[in-house]
Amino acid sequence: MRFEKDIVFYINNNIVEKIDTCIKLASPNEASGFILGKIQEVNNNNGDFSYNYYSVSFHCIESSIGSTVSFLLDNDQKILELSEHLMKNKNLKLIAILHSHPAGTTPSSTDKHNMKYYHNSGLKKFTHLIWIIVDSRNKEMNGFIYLNNKLTQTKLIVSSYENL
Numbered sequence: 001m002r003f004e005k006d007i008v009f010y011i012n013n014n015i016v017e018k019i020d021t022c023i024k025l026a027s028p029n030e031a032s033g034f035i036l037g038k039i040q041e042v043n044n045n046n047g048d049f050s051y052n053y054y055s056v057s058f059h060c061i062e063s064s065i066g067s068t069v070s071f072l073l074d075n076d077q078k079i080l081e082l083s084e085h086l087m088k089n090k091n092l093k094l095i096a097i098l099h100s101h102p103a104g105t106t107p108s109s110t111d112k113h114n115m116k117y118y119h120n121s122g123l124k125k126f127t128h129l130i131w132i133i134v135d136s137r138n139k140e141m142n143g144f145i146y147l148n149n150k151l152t153q154t155k156l157i158v159s160s161y162e163n164l
């Protein structure tokens, strides 16, 4: 898989705790949620740009549907409404959709299908969306983005930082 070093996704410890709780609440189903935050564009002066994603809040989605995947596929309208609502209230962007896997953080073929679908949906808010997959067992996380029509892994850093 391609790796994009110029996209860095920062998650602070406080959000990691909320993700853990979301996974516990969803168990035995897989958890999913939205991360809202800010994207900072950095000009590297050589015509290159890098992008820092800063997570500000995490919103656990309570779904009665057993599978996260079907939740995403069947509810894109709901996702839009919810993200619109959250952004109006907090002046933040939807920067990531997160879901958990029972084991591992590799995107499934359905995940890949969804990423491509949202990327090509023509909706601007999904063009730079990061997909985060969490391993339910050890809470390991990885971030992915669809870039130039290719599935790409991003840097993901858990750190403590002040909200911007």
Ligand SMILES: [Zn+2]
Pocket: 099, 100, 101, 107, 108, 111, 133
């Ligand atoms: Zn998945």
